[in-house]
Amino acid sequence: MRADSPEKTEDIPLLQRITFRVAAYSILLIFLIMISLLSAYLLISVSEEELIEETELFGNVSIEQTQDVVEEMSRNFIEHEAYRTEELLHTFLKENPSMSYDELREDTVFRSLALNTVGETGYSAVHTRDGINIMHPNPDIEGYDLSRLSDELPEFWDIIEMSLVKEASGFYDWADEDGIVRPKYMHCVPVEDSELVVCATTYLDEFYSPAESLERFMALSMERTKQSIYERFNDTVIFFIMIFLVIMMAIIFVSFITVKRIVVPINKLQDVTDKVKEGNFDARAEVKVGGEIRQLAERFNETLDALSKMDSERKQLEKAKTEFLSITSHELRSPMTPMKAQMQMLLKGYYGKLNKKQKEALDITLRNTDRLDKIIMDLLEVSRIEAGRLKFRFRKVDLKDHIERLVEEMKGFKSEKNINIKADIGDIPEIETDPDRIMQVLRNLLNNALKFSPKNSEINIKVRTAENGIMFKVKDEGMGMTKKDAANIFEPFYQVEHSLQRKEGGTGLGLTICRGIITSQNGRIWAESSPGKGTTFYFTVPFEPVKEIKPLKLMFSGRAIMEDRIKELFRNMFGPVGLNEFEDLKSRQELDSKHVMGYIDYLQKSGVISKNDADSAKSRAESIFTSTEQDMAEKAGAEFENRISEFFSEDKNSERKNKDEAAERKTASEHSQKKENKEDRTGKGKSN
């Protein structure tokens, strides 16, 4: 079970968050700066002078200037009317060249042409080059000599006088019907190819009153100013917005690039560590950016190089260890042949007769030679299991026959104890397996059972079909052992306290080999026992064999180290109750990642521990299970050595112990003898 590590992944978004936050703040800051700049700019730009400049076209607010404009407009208008009328008259006269003045005066067409309205109150009139008016809206004036007005209306006569010669115009005052003197403007144009002159005249003020014009111009100019301000405003705002957008995008772009340059390489590094965690030491980080991140990646890769080297060295070491074991086993066994044979020959008298003591000596030597041989063979077997070189010959068999044959065979072993072996074989199917190996395991268990059972007891074998395989059960009525021992007896050279194991000549590896055989076939083997209540061994043979035998750690497995740590974990979690739980799990051979994690989950779901506690326990358990084997193997190797030396020195200890006990008994009996003698003497004395 591989727990995810959320702490790691939270770090990366933090970097992103920081960068984006910085970016956001920068953007906001720029935005505020721009707003202020914009406002400042606008405030400054919409100044009075600007306003004035804009409105210059439309004149000042002063009345004089307005009036000038009005006058100019009026004059243009009047002039225009004069020209128009002149043209019309000219055309008429051309078509009617011989008409006299009187005739012209009578002619309605001529009249209508000559007498236009100019504006609302103005009119046009015609006079001759002599200054005699011939057409006028007021008929009394027709035929009048205009020069007679020279004194009364000097300005008027000035214009008319000039018009007798050429185009003339000007202002003059005139009293209107109500008697109010108002300025008038007149424009006179001589009619071409004739002796006539046409004049257009009107009151100036009919166009606009000064007050009105002022208002109108002001409104107009304000309109135009406002418009120009809005336009200017819009332009400026748009300009600023564009700049702002550009800057913002630049900031966002830069922050993305920055984050990417940092986050992507970090993610890559993380991917590589994940691969390494799974045991792939060949993964390397590929980083394209420069700077510190590249340096980090390079160092990281260097570290991986070192790790990879260490790993391959370790693997080589493993291989060498296994090969060493198998080579030395052969080498160790070779001398056995001449040793055993020569001793047998000695014993048989090949080289002369022997006395009793000599024969005894040879017996002891031969016996231990055999024992040594067995140990070496077992070591060899274990090394094969570890290297995954255990040889199986799978075939489809009905195990029932094999079991029955084995039971028959075992009846000859320790027959003096009169132990009854009962085999209860249920309905089991034919399965594909290696019967020799299965029987090897069963034989070993039966050997143990026979060794440790008292006289006249029973050994029960039960074989049943179970869920995923065939289940074997071997129960004896021996002295039993503690739960702790039951969990540990599969360890190489493990010694149960006060055991008969040594006396019975075990190699210390039998059960280890059994475990190796069963485990490599994905079966399970375990023991249940209590002191004084006998022992029951269980093992399962799966229906499907495992044909590809993988290396299996049995000896330098560091298993003990791992178990100690898990035990600590349990103790920390629950105190003494935890120790009990640990032993439970161990006795069921459930001290693996899957089962321990499942167990912790179960505790959490039942409310025994909180989620936090469960999570922290699980992560600690995980780290225990995935600790490097090398670390554990070293420690385990040392432990292994200790165990072996204990195992082989127990003889000396027990010999010493026997000697001590014998000595004690001797002194005790001497003491009691002395005491008896003393008592006798005193008794005798007393009785006397």
Place this chain on the structure above:
Amino acid sequence: MRNMAKKKIMVVDDEPDNRQTVKTVLEKEGYEVVTANSGDDCLEKLEKENPDLILMDIMMPGTPVRDVVEKIKDTKIAYLSVVRTSEAEKEDLLGQGNVVGFIQKPFDIDELASKVKDIVSE
């Protein structure tokens, strides 16, 4: 006449102690024993000596024993092996050429004697 004569056994083993031991045992049983110290040595001496049985150590330096065995056409061979051999492997080995027996080392001298007797008297 041949049957009355001693049976000749050739012992092939690279360990001198093994050769000596086996020789002593078999001579005590009444056989004539010659020795060789490798597969090649055995082949050299084979024609001259013409044994009734060759006891051959299964692992020796020089030409691999398997190849040597193939070259021996007329003489019975029994393997002596320190390597623990399973039944299956034994079957394989016995299938080759003139190999008729298999003796596990270290052996019991009585066992050796009886097995040799069985083979030779077949």
